[in-house]
Amino acid sequence: MKRLSKTSRANGLTYVMAVAAFVILQALSAGGGLSSTLQGQLVPICAYVVMALSLNLTVGILGELSLGHAGFMSVGAFAGTVAAVSLQAALPSAPVRLLVSMIVGAGCAAVAGFLIGIPVLRLNGDYLAIVTLAFGEIIKSIVNNLSLGMDGVGLHVSFLKNTMTLGEGGRMILNGPMGIPGIQKISTFTAGFLLILVALIIIFNLVNSRAGRAIMAIRDNRIAAESVGIGVTKYKMMAFVLSAALAGAAGTLFAQGQTAVIATKFDFNTSILILVFVVLGGLGRMWGSIIAAAALTILPEALRGFATYRMLVYAIVLILVMLATNNPMLKSFFARIIPKRKGASVDG
Secondary structure, eight states: OOOOOOHHHHHHHHHHHHHHHHHHHHHHTTTOOOOOOHHHHHHHHHHHHHHHHHHHHIIIIIIIOOOOOHHHHHHHHHHHHHHHHHHHTTTTOOOHHHHHHHHHHHHHHHHHHHHHHHHHHHHHHHHHHHHHHHHOOOOOHHHHHHEEEEEESSSSEEEESSSOOOTTOOOOOEGGGEEEEEEEOOHHHHHHHHHHHHHHHHHHHTTHHHHHHHHHHHOHHHHHHHHHHHOOHHHHHHHHHHHHHHHHHHHHHHHHTSSSGGGGGGOOOOOOOOHHHHHHHHHHHHHHHHHHHHHHHHHHTTTTGGGGGGHHHHHHHHHHHHHHHTTTHHHHHHHHHHHOOOOOOOOO
């Protein structure tokens, strides 16, 4: 009987871990074992997990540093929410409307990723990080100056100055810096869990495919990859656009779980927070991103008892965890407990 490779076992363990966490949390929620605060955090946790997975595709698998990932999340959040509000009468079923809005959010974010990827992916290192950072700020500025309304005629758009006049029964959806208020919360923990599974399936299948091996070859040595005929721009664009699409879907899920959403929620700090999830969980390790995103989303709420000192404690915990995970003694200890099999494939 053929043994599973190390990569296949790691992927399977990630699926098992995600399903087990979902079942346990559902059981605790049904039995009243979760506080109302933690229950309210379940949808944001799922959104941040998908964000961490998508950024890990860019940083860990592709090997490019992106500091504007919150921009793609913002595109998905606002595009998906506008679609959900516009389709509220046509699609009364909340799950169907959420699915359609996430597809719209993912599609718009993918288009944004493609457009920004044309000039950006010709850069490397610090230059790419700076340009993606600028992209996130540009998206925030555009949303803050954009107004969208809907009436019987259809959607009305106004930029810089809100000069639109809506007909009878019309509704202002997006009102510049005030964002989108009065959102009907249709995101659920189940929908978030399914989105995590979809993200894992897409990423694992990409990594284990021919395209995934080409992407990792570019990460390891771009010059060597070009010398054997690998289209660097093509594969970098593939990973970048897919990462943006997943971030857009996560943004829609996040926004549809809030009563209101504003552009400042998706600023530079959000991009750095997601990058922290990826670095803490380990570059290229999807299970690590899941654990880090869930733990660091819950931790600030768990530390509210420390009042004004909670963010200081949060920072200290982060530093201690990073020191522990990079400690040579701990690494050698776990290496002795879990010895590597000879001939096992490298875990992506």
